[in-house]
Amino acid sequence: MADEDVVLLDFWPSPFGMRVRIALAEKEIKYEYKEEDLRNKTDLLLKMNPIHKKIPVLIHNGKPVCESLVQVQYIDEIWPHKSPLLPTDPYQRAIARFWGDFVDKKIYGLESGKVWTTKGEEQEAAKKEFIECLKLLEGELGNKAYFGGENLGYVDVVLVPFYSWFYAYEKCGNFSIETECPKLIAWAKRCMEKDSVSKSLPDQDKIYDYVLHLKKVFGIE
Amino acid sequence: MGEEVKVFGYWASPYSYRAELALKLKGVSYEYINEDIFGNKSDLLLKYNPVHKKVPVLLHNGKPIVESLVILEYIEETWKHNPYLPQDPYDKSTARFWIKFIDEKCFPTLWLAAWSAENEREKVTNEACEYLKTLESALNGKKFFGGETIGMVDIVASSVGYFIRVTQEIMGQNLLSADKFPQLFQWSEDFANCSIVKESLPPRDKLLPFVKGLIAKYQQDNAKA
Numbered sequence: 331m332a333d334e335d336v337v338l339l340d341f342w343p344s345p346f347g348m349r350v351r352i353a354l355a356e357k358e359i360k361y362e363y364k365e366e367d368l369r370n371k372t373d374l375l376l377k378m379n380p381i382h383k384k385i386p387v388l389i390h391n392g393k394p395v396c397e398s399l400v401q402v403q404y405i406d407e408i409w410p411h412k413s414p415l416l417p418t419d420p421y422q423r424a425i426a427r428f429w430g431d432f433v434d435k436k437i438y439g440l441e442s443g444k445v446w447t448t449k450g451e452e453q454e455a456a457k458k459e460f461i462e463c464l465k466l467l468e469g470e471l472g473n474k475a476y477f478g479g480e481n482l483g484y485v486d487v488v489l490v491p492f493y494s495w496f497y498a499y500e501k502c503g504n505f506s507i508e509t510e511c512p513k514l515i516a517w518a519k520r521c522m523e524k525d526s527v528s529k530s531l532p533d534q535d536k537i538y539d540y541v542l543h544l545k546k547v548f549g550i551e
Numbered sequence: 552m553g554e555e556v557k558v559f560g561y562w563a564s565p566y567s568y569r570a571e572l573a574l575k576l577k578g579v580s581y582e583y584i585n586e587d588i589f590g591n592k593s594d595l596l597l598k599y600n601p602v603h604k605k606v607p608v609l610l611h612n613g614k615p616i617v618e619s620l621v622i623l624e625y626i627e628e629t630w631k632h633n634p635y636l637p638q639d640p641y642d643k644s645t646a647r648f649w650i651k652f653i654d655e656k657c658f659p660t661l662w663l664a665a666w667s668a669e670n671e672r673e674k675v676t677n678e679a680c681e682y683l684k685t686l687e688s689a690l691n692g693k694k695f696f697g698g699e700t701i702g703m704v705d706i707v708a709s710s711v712g713y714f715i716r717v718t719q720e721i722m723g724q725n726l727l728s729a730d731k732f733p734q735l736f737q738w739s740e741d742f743a744n745c746s747i748v749k750e751s752l753p754p755r756d757k758l759l760p761f762v763k764g765l766i767a768k769y770q771q772d773n774a775k776a
Contacts, residue, residue, distance in 0.1 A: 428616075
């Protein structure tokens with residue numbers, strides 16, 4: 331693997347970027363991390379992701395891969411032998427992809443953002459839906475240690491970055507996710523015992539400070 | 552072989568169409584069940600897709616798979632002949648990128664351009680044209696997005712190449728025109744003319760009044776909101 335050249339263009343609070351960091355760490359791939367200033371995007375970012383101009387961008391031997399779910403699958407396919415993230419059985423893979431898509435649509439989607447960007451009735455509705463979606467995920471987890479079974483899998487990698495944002499959500503929304511979804515929090519803490527996860531996620535306090543900063547910048551109360 | 556394959560779909564749904572086209576490309580026989588999605592969804596549909604309650608649902612030997620893109624990946628991995636995704640992981644990631652682009656940007660914006668209110672239409676239409684330009688660049692001189700033969704990107708792009716073209720006709724719009732986007736236009740013609748595609752597309756004369764009704768409903772709901 332001596333000729334592997336892996337670069338990750340990223341932004342430290344991005345849960346999408348965290349997914350890629352975790353996947354690369356699970357596979358024990360050495361890479362160069364480059365922090366982007368989203369107000370001042372580098373020429374490299376604009377060249378490697380001209381269509382969306384977004385992070386994360388994974389550059390493997392000079393070729394860019396964009397979109398975090400696409401990147402995680404790519405990493406799993408290029409380095410299949412260490413820590414496989416998707417199962418081998420097509421039906422189990424379909425289940426994993428379904429829940430990965432669900433997390434993207436429902437947990438990372440615009441509606442859940444309303445938990446910290448709105449107030450009053452709108453915020454209450456957003457909180458309710460957010461918790462309902464987390465409970466569905468708890469149902470899918472069941473009694474397994476991880477969504478991937480005995481080890482971290484695709485859905486774990488896709489969802490766990492969001493744990494770093496939970497404290498900010500709780501403070502802004504004035505609620506406790508652990509009270510509503512204790513099994514999910516237990517799962518998240520179990521994931522955090524792994525270096526690949528704990529070293530890829532920023533401190534919850536730092537994310538909360540970042541959210542407060544965003545609220546100021548966008549004039550959100 | 553004892554394979555039991557069923558598709559719960561809706562005749563006019565571009566998402567449902569993807570699942571059917573994929574099975575046809577693989578030569579897999581299936582039973583099609585049309586769901587009354589605007590009226591009364593069947594108990595079976597709600598049992599097989601409790602989370603989203605939508606079509607399409609693929610049922611393979613009693614096991615449900617839902618979400619059209621998840622279904623397409625499942626079909627590709629289960630019936631390995633006539634592959635519609637590239638083998639190389641990098642090329643596969645490129646295909647998946649374009650699929651996401653079509654589903655999240657291109658198709659929704661084109662649909663919005665059809666029914667959005669007068670004051671918003673110009674902005675949305677401009678955005679849609681930008682997306683069409685970008686999508687055209689993915690063809691890069693090839694006959695299909697998949698190369699010489701239909702690939703997964705083509706299957707997903709059918710929502711733009713066929714369903715949106717029908718919508719455009721109703722609205723008197725001509726965004727996907729031969730002068731503005733010659734390669735993309737040619738692709739949509741070549742694609743719709745493939746016998747395997749033709750035999751499974753919902754007929755234009757049935758689709759036109761249906762989409763007309765749907766647009767009217769969207770415009771009504773939007774005006775009330």
